[in-house]
Amino acid sequence: MGKVTGFLEHERQDRGYADPKERVRHYKEFIVPHPEPAIKLQAARCMDCGIPFCHSGCPVNNLIPDWNHLVYESDWKDALASLHSTNNFPEFTGRVCPAPCEAACTLNIIDQPVTIKSIECAIADRGWREGWIVPEPPERRTGKRVAIVGSGPAGMACAQQLARAGHSVTVFEKNDRVGGLLRYGIPDFKMEKHLVNRRAVQMEAEGVTFRTSTEVGVDVSFASLKENFDAVVLAGGAEEPRQLAIPGAELPGVRLAMEFLTQQNKRNAGDDEVRAAPRGSLVATGKRVVVIGGGDTGSDCVGTSNRQGAASVVQLEIMPRPPEKEDKALTWPHWPLKLRTSSSHEEGADRDWAVLTKRVVGEGGEVTGLECVRVEWRDGRMEEIAGSEFTIPADLILLAMGFTGPRKAGLLDQTGVAYDPRGNVAADTVSYATSEPNVFACGDMRRGQSLIVWAIREGRQAARAVDEALMGFTELPR
Ligand SMILES: Cc1cc2nc3c(=O)[nH]c(=O)nc-3n(C[C@H](O)[C@H](O)[C@H](O)COP(=O)(O)OP(=O)(O)OC[C@H]3O[C@@H](n4cnc5c(N)ncnc54)[C@H](O)[C@@H]3O)c2cc1C
Numbered sequence: 060m061g062k063v064t065g066f067l068e069h070e071r072q073d074r075g076y077a078d079p080k081e082r083v084r085h086y087k088e089f090i091v092p093h094p095e096p097a098i099k100l101q102a103a104r105c106m107d108c109g110i111p112f113c114h115s116g117c118p119v120n121n122l123i124p125d126w127n128h129l130v131y132e133s134d135w136k137d138a139l140a141s142l143h144s145t146n147n148f149p150e151f152t153g154r155v156c157p158a159p160c161e162a163a164c165t166l167n168i169i170d171q172p173v174t175i176k177s178i179e180c181a182i183a184d185r186g187w188r189e190g191w192i193v194p195e196p197p198e199r200r201t202g203k204r205v206a207i208v209g210s211g212p213a214g215m216a217c218a219q220q221l222a223r224a225g226h227s228v229t230v231f232e233k234n235d236r237v238g239g240l241l242r243y244g245i246p247d248f249k250m251e252k253h254l255v256n257r258r259a260v261q262m263e264a265e266g267v268t269f270r271t272s273t274e275v276g277v278d279v280s281f282a283s284l285k286e287n288f289d290a291v292v293l294a295g296g297a298e299e300p301r302q303l304a305i306p307g308a309e310l311p312g313v314r315l316a317m318e319f320l321t322q323q324n325k326r327n328a329g330d331d332e333v334r335a336a337p338r339g340s341l342v343a344t345g346k347r348v349v350v351i352g353g354g355d356t357g358s359d360c361v362g363t364s365n366r367q368g369a370a371s372v373v374q375l376e377i378m379p380r381p382p383e384k385e386d387k388a389l390t391w392p393h394w395p396l397k398l399r400t401s402s403s404h405e406e407g408a409d410r411d412w413a414v415l416t417k418r419v420v421g422e423g424g425e426v427t428g429l430e431c432v433r434v435e436w437r438d439g440r441m442e443e444i445a446g447s448e449f450t451i452p453a454d455l456i457l458l459a460m461g462f463t464g465p466r467k468a469g470l471l472d473q474t475g476v477a478y479d480p481r482g483n484v485a486a487d488t489v490s491y492a493t494s495e496p497n498v499f500a501c502g503d504m505r506r507g508q509s510l511i512v513w514a515i516r517e518g519r520q521a522a523r524a525v526d527e528a529l530m531g532f533t534e535l536p537r
Pocket residue numbers: 155156157208209210211212213214231232233234238239240241244245249273274275276294295296297320355356359469470501502503504508509510511512514
């Protein structure tokens with residue numbers, strides 16, 4: 060514990076954001092980091108509790124009080140080593156993790172939690188700036204070959220751990236660049252992509268081979284992977300989008316959020332319009348946009364629409380508006396249900412809750428509006444409120460209602476793996492083994508739509524399980 064009285068002396072002060080009017084003019088990150096002395100004071104607020112609930116709040120079980128102490132002592136290099144001992148990519152989570160650790164922070168019971176996520180980010184960014192983060196190739200090679208399908212955070216974490224254990228790892232990725240949803244889901248203004256490139260370079264130097272633009276099940280058969288590798292890890296994400304089954308949803312102005320977001324990230328990467336948008340360019344410029352779905356993906360559509368110069372942006376959610384504040388006595392140390400206003404919302408959007416969409420209105424093949432009705436929720440059941448129908452004028456409707464699970468066509472149909480009742484690839488969280496011999500699964504493909512930090516956890520744990528299965532023992536951490 061760096062400073063015994065730190066939490067009594069210093070208020071929580073988190074990183075700031077650039078002015079919304081300025082930041083909507085570009086797609087770059089806009090977080091304004093604190094200077095080092097201010098970060099140390101924030102780290103000093105950590106109470107080093109007897110039972111650090113933040114450990115279990117964090118899905119990778121980051122050793123948070125340890126690195127808070129080290130930061131306060133200005134020992135940034137050891138703080139980085141501590142952070143890397145549980146998290147392969149803290150610069151990703153330090154930017155886009157929702158920080159369940161902070162909800163679980165003991166200070167959060169009666170005060171404001173420690174700014175854990177910002178401190179994590181500062182440690183990782185400093186590590187890169189100082190040149191402390193370098194490839195860590197293994198001393199010995201095992202001669203075992205592992206194929207990983209999917210280069211999202213689960214596949215990347217799994218690949219890095221296995222390569223460091225001495226295995227020869229090949230990551231197959233159907234997209235033209237690595238990173239999964241880090242690359243083509245999360246907008247650049249939340250996380251710039253040079254961060255993913257930098258990790259991929261590090262991993263290549265550690266012995267990982269990336270085979271991009273290669274879809275397993277289409278360009279390469281699953282059978283050939285089984286034949287040529289000692290183990291196969293399925294980390295292909297949960298890509299099946301939830302569709303909108305209402306009249307008019309087939310109109311061309313009704314589009315999937317992922318199509319919209321991916322195109323913008325490709326443009327930002329310098330791809331020309333044809334490469335970015337093989338099905339035709341999709342932009343919100345000058346349009347009245349309605350985003351259906353109140354979650355993170357919807358919020359990313361709001362931020363991207365505003366940057367593209369949408370005429371207006373409305374975001375709809377079918378669930379009721381959550382309370383402004385949680386009842387901490389009931390919710391701590393768990394992740395509370397409460398109203399969350401993202402940086403994209405601050406940039407401008409009309410949000411509405413308890414709204415059911417009924418019909419897309421069109422004219423001459425173009426979307427002109429969206430008919431809706433208000434709903435009430437009673438005992439988990441939804442009822443339409445008679446007479447509450449209304450129509451929102453719209454030119455572009457973006458579907459951001461989540462994902463139902465992994466895509467079965469192609470890869471999974473060739474594997475013969477069993478599924479759990481929710482349609483995800485069935486595997487437990489110790490062996491990560493699927494019903495097929497020597498085939499493992501992790502990340503969203505196993506657990507369903509989730510978070511970067513859970514994908515990293517599963518990738519790390521699956522690597523340990525694979526290493527143990529191949530070698531009979533493992534020294535990789537769980
Ligand atoms: C728009 C959006 C924003 C999000 N924002 C956040 C956020 O801010 N914070 C957060 O924590 N989480 C966020 N998430 C969730 C998070 O991105 C995912 O939970 C996480 O990326 C899952 O990691 P994964 O590695 O399991 O799968 P993915 O990231 O989905 O990666 C799977 C990869 O597998 C590839 N693949 C699939 N099938 C094949 C095949 N047959 N052959 C070759 N390659 C294949 C895919 O192309 C993809 O690159 C967001 C999700 C979305 C959609």
